[in-house]
Amino acid sequence: MGLKRNVSLSTGLRYKGQGPMLTFVLHRIGGIGMAVFITIHILASFLGGDGGKLANAIYENWAFQIFIFFCVLFHAINGLRITILDLWPKLLEHHREAIWIEWAVFLPIFGISVLVIINTAVGG
Amino acid sequence: MSNAKSRSLSLSQRGMNFETLMWLFTRLSALGMYVLIIFGLIGALIMGARNQMNFADVMRWAFMPTVTHVENTDVPDLAPWIAHLWKLTASALLLLAVAHGVHGLVVIADDYIVTARGRQIARLLSIVFMLAMSGIGLYIILTS
Numbered sequence: 001m002g003l004k005r006n007v008s009l010s011t012g013l014r015y016k017g018q019g020p021m022l023t024f025v026l027h028r029i030g031g032i033g034m035a036v037f038i039t040i041h042i043l044a045s046f047l048g049g050d051g052g053k054l055a056n057a058i059y060e061n062w063a064f065q066i067f068i069f070f071c072v073l074f075h076a077i078n079g080l081r082i083t084i085l086d087l088w089p090k091l092l093e094h095h096r097e098a099i100w101i102e103w104a105v106f107l108p109i110f111g112i113s114v115l116v117i118i119n120t121a122v123g124g
Numbered sequence: 125m126s127n128a129k130s131r132s133l134s135l136s137q138r139g140m141n142f143e144t145l146m147w148l149f150t151r152l153s154a155l156g157m158y159v160l161i162i163f164g165l166i167g168a169l170i171m172g173a174r175n176q177m178n179f180a181d182v183m184r185w186a187f188m189p190t191v192t193h194v195e196n197t198d199v200p201d202l203a204p205w206i207a208h209l210w211k212l213t214a215s216a217l218l219l220l221a222v223a224h225g226v227h228g229l230v231v232i233a234d235d236y237i238v239t240a241r242g243r244q245i246a247r248l249l250s251i252v253f254m255l256a257m258s259g260i261g262l263y264i265i266l267t268s
Contacts, residue, residue, distance in 0.1 A: 031228050038225070039257065045192070046260050065180050072187065080158065083151040116179045 019099050023078050030075035037068055062121035066114055073113070077106045146227050153224040160217045164189040164210075171204050189214045192268050211265055218261040226254040 015021070037059070044055035058064055081102045085091050091098070138144070165186040173182050176198040184193040191206045199205065233246045 028232065031225070032232070035225050035229055038221070042257060042261050042264065045264050069183065076154075076158070079154045083154050086151055113179065120178050120180065 030071035033071035153220045
């Protein structure tokens with residue numbers, strides 16, 4: 001074990017992996033976002049008190065709802081793509097098309113959800 | 125591309141170690157969570173969520189069907205929402221999600237922690253964290 005890296009952070013950030021790289025990064029952001037959110041949410045519900053109330057009040061804010069719904073929905077849809085391609089490896093030939101389908105599913109659902117969340121927030 | 129052939133080995137040739145099992149678990153638990161979330165969503169709609177809850181509340185229920193997530197809505201009677209079926213669904217979802225999520229964090233940590241000793245410590249911490257969150261989560265679900 002022990003991995004040697006000869007790549008600096010700035011070089012890493014300039015790596016252009018395009019579509020697949022973008023889904024990888026967003027999948028990771030969504031995963032970490034959910035892990036942090038759910039951990040704090042469970043602890044806040046468990047401990048209660050002023051801190052717990054504050055944490056759960058932040059979570060009910062519409063801006064946070066949009067952020068966490070992005071994390072959840074993207075992670076779920078991208079995860080389903082990964083699962084399908086990994087369990088049926090023959091489909092890997094079409095992995096770029098799969099990413100286009102993924103965006104075609106994700107964008108309408110997320111777009112409508114954001115509209116509904118904002119609509120509810122402004123008293124619709 | 126057109127003549128690309130699948131080069132995957134059969135399971136017996138590849139051998140099954142812990143990492144392979146967890147790779148499979150991550151994918152199967154994802155499918156399991158899909159089933160449970162869609163089950164909760166359909167259940168909410170059958171119990172009348174369409175006219176009594178807003179979108180965010182329905183989502184909150186679908187992703188974790190505990191009664192605290194519907195207390196502040198217009199649902200007239202909480203009894204069907206507190207049924208054992210939903211506590212069982214919520215518990216299954218919690219255990220799958222915590223195991224899936226903690227393993228995901230270990231995968232991310234492995235990208236940055238590269239020494240054998242460091243990875244051992246990360247795994248030990250992850251097991252403690254997983255047991256703690258599962259226990260606390262189950263306590264909240266079963267007592268709420």
